[in-house]
Amino acid sequence: MDVFASIFILSLLLVLFMNITCVASSLHHELCHNDERIALLKFKNSFVIDNNCSSDDxxxxxxxxxxxxxxxxxxxxxxxVECDKHTGHVIDLDLTSSCVYGSIYSTSSLFNLSHLQSLSLAGNNFNNSKIPSAMGRLSGLTxxxxxxxxxHGQVPLEISRLSNLSSLDLSDNDLELKRPIFSSLxxxxxxxxxxxxxxxxxxxxxVPAxxxxxxxxxxxxLDDCQLHGELPNSIFHFPNLQILSLRDNPHLSGYLPAEFHSSSPLKELQLFNTSFSHKIPSSIESLHSLQSLNFGYCRFxxxxxxxxxKLTRLTILDLSGNHFEGQILSILQNLTQITHLLLGENQFTGKIPSSIGNLTKLTYLDLHANKFHGLVPTSLGKLTSLIHLDLSTNNFKGQLPCFFQNLTQLIALNLASNEFMGQISSCLGNLTQLESSKINGHAPCSITRFTNLEYLDLYDNNLGGTLDFDMFLGLKNLDTLFLSGNMLSVQTKTSNKNGTFPRFTFLGLGSCNLTYFPDFLKxxxxxxxLDLQLNQIHGQIPKWIWNITIETMVYVDLSGNSLTGFDHPLVFIPWVHLTYIDLSFNKFQGQLPFPPPSTIAYRVSxxxxxxxxxxFFSNLSSLQLLDLSNNQLSGKPPPCLKNLRSTMLVLNMSNNHFHGGIPHICANQSNLRMIDVSNNQFQGRLPKMLANCTMLEVLNLGNNRFNDVxxxxLGTLPKLRLLILRSNSLHGMILRKQNDHNPEPFSSLHVIDLSNNSFSGPLPCEYFKKWNAMKVKDSGSSSYLKMHMSFYSETISWSGDLDYSTTITSKGMFILYEKIQEALLAIDLSSNRFEGSISDSLGNLQGLHVLNLSNNVLTGSIPSLLGNITELESLDLSHNKLSGKIPPQLEQLTYLSVFVVCHNHLTGRIPQGNQFNTFGITSYEGNMGxxxxxxxxxxxxDYSPPPSGAVDEQQDSESPFKFEWLTIVPGYVCGLVIGVVVEQIVATKKHYGLVKTFSHGKLKGRKGRRGLR
Incomplete structure (x- = not known):
């Protein structure tokens, strides 16, 4: 072998040796470090493996x-476990949905893994542990x-040390950010x-700026985080933002930017159940990548x-529960990728265009509670993927469309509260669930042929006659049945068949002429x-009804019967998950039954x-609606009511015997919208803490014993619409104070009633100039003064409007308006001691409908500028000391139906023509001139008026400050109160991703806790 060959062989051996060394070194480093191996084993041994802990995945x-x-x-x-290929250190620990059960503490060996860059413990059960503060030691986490x-508990501030984090997910636990707050974290x-x-x-x-x-x-x-304040508008312009979800933060306000950037990568925008308002800008078309847009139940x-x-990539569009108007369906004809279209509870108009048939991927179509009209186009039968169709509460007409037989995938069909005719056709027999249409006559026996029926809603139709409840015996799959709101007489038999009835989840038998609790309920x-409202059930509530479904019952309405009590002493209502209970309009006596802590609405009026x-009411930490009105309750309201001030929306304690002071129910960030404590014996000064209720729309303190100026x-409350202070001991002059820096006090007022007090001095003309809401003429809108409320739980959601009501008393006759139109504007300053002249500034309140200045000591003439209030329907100036002529300009008041100027010093000719031809003598008596x-x-x-002394003598012979013309008492009509129509009920199946949810009022489908995404 020559020298060159030897050198070549040696070189090959050297290269081979080096490769073997590198491989060995590599193999050595792939083995994890022993201390980290021991730390992982200790971590494992501190927990239990339980397959039930991650069953949701x-x-x-x-x-x-x-x-x-x-x-x-x-x-x-x-x-x-994943290690670094070069160092062997553990850098990634992914235990997502690993069936881990047990508590974790800062002493855990997990925190010895100092090289960790990625950590997931999601989808396990850490037994309500707190997040360990030692998490902050893992400084390399991204x-x-x-x-x-x-x-559970407070998120530790130590997480804020993880400055390398690019992804942080703490969702769906029981955590809070109060110490530290969000900004600190x-x-x-x-x-x-x-x-x-x-x-x-x-x-x-x-929300931190x-x-x-x-x-x-x-x-x-940031869904369901109880956020409040205004969202920074610039967030919509983030250059990389693809998903923005702020759902279920009802006190979070904001508005969309005037211009969206065309480069925006936004794919998902979720504002469901927030207070975002204003309009949708036309620049929305710039969001080319948008796939899901949910503005449901906002204030747009x-x-x-x-x-x-033009947003052709949209698959989900939810605009329901807003104040949108006009035509929209034709706008959407190019959204061929859309699967969920929800437009319910708006003011949309027009017909359904035939182009609706182009949206062949639709699975969920909800148009309920709008003003759509006309015939339903046959092209809707092309939407064969539909599983949910709701056209209820519109103005559709014609025969029940038979082309629905093509929609074989339907799980829920709601056609209720339209103008459809006929009976449920046999062509619908293939549908697994069926609600109703406007059906006249008797309940159709053909229902019994729908053996696969799971959901049946015949609510609010014209059904009459007698219905044998045994007809449902064969419908083994039926778990939801609503018969309420008809003219039926339902017969329920006590027999051994009870055990074979369907096992209901939702049952509505309101207005069914029942006289006892049906035996099959056992x-x-x-x-x-369970809805048994507006029947004729009398006597006591049986003990067994509390025992059934003690762990499941969430919603109960027994209102409008003749129930007197309970067949055994009841202190605590035993349904542990109850959220809504209505026992109003019965004959219950004795102590109030105490509801469970889960209660959101408690109504016993x-x-x-x-x-x-x-x-015990201090334990109701979720309570939003408390109605104790029209009972015989007494004593001082418990101080514990102040504990409810963060959740309470409506407090009604009117018409009882309460005394003392109003509990301190208002604090900063209070959400109260309505307070009614009228017709009690409350006394003392008006509590200034009411100024903290910045969301307040209705305040009624009338008919008490308040003694104050x-x-x-209260002028600082920006949303106050109804202010009732009548029949107290209020006194002094009504003047704007010099230190009042509020430029527009009481600018939103629609109704103010200060009658039957001891106010004196001139009329409050400085305030008249600022009452901007009363300056706007009726625009023709048919909307009502109301408040939208939503109650949510894991199994049921309730959503409805509280319509403020008004009682007007005219000469001893009571007229109840269960709904107040936005247009109604009223001022009642009667039965005080106001003096001086009637200010011309009243003439600027051109939207005013009712003006009552009677029973004062007003002097001077009737201003001709009152003729500018062309919307005026009622004018009462009686029992004053007015003089001069009745201005002929009042003839312009063509809506005037009540005009009373009796017992003054008026002279001259009574105007003739128009409405003045309809008023009788009593409108003018006591004016000798x-x-x-x-x-x-x-x-x-030759006619001359008698001397003024004669007039004074006659007027003084009457009893001034006693005549009452107008009384305005606000209340509300909510949900299922007598006379109020329940608008919508919808339920859908869990295996389609929509948790079955119910509401009397309006009913929503929700995907788990987060709704449609």
């Missing part, structure tokens, strides 16, 4: 079972996911691309821009909702409950 499996303690076991090969793992996390904090309680602070600086965000999910208004129809162990309000500080029809005194040249 279909691909869950116990990853820790692969972690074995053998000496040669390489932890880098264990499930969920990804942290602790979602849906039953963590994320201020240093400048590298975040994904921030997911769904259901983390952030109620302690508004500096969030607008996090421009690197790709996804921001106006026309939907036609440019929305066998219903799945009920979530119009009974004979007595005694004091139990202190006019509460000018008036002449002309309808008085018997004719006007002639």
């Amino acid at each position: 279909p691909i869950a499996y116990p990853k820790l079972e692969s972690w074995t303690p053998e000496n040669r076991s390489d932890c880098c090969t264990w499930n969920g 990804y942290l996911n602790l979602s849906n793992s039953l963590f 994320v201020r240093n996390l400048r590298n975040l691309k994904h921030l997911h904090l769904i259901s983390v309680d952030m109620s302690s602070s508004p 500096f969030l607008a600086n996090f421009t690197s965000l790709t996804s921001l999910l 208004q106006g026309l939907v821009p036609s440019s929305l129809g 066998y219903q162990d799945r009920l979530l909702s 119009n009974n004979k409950f007595s005694g004091e309000v139990p202190p 006019f509460p000018s500080w 008036l002449c002309g029809k309808p008085l018997p005194i004719e006007c002639d040249q």
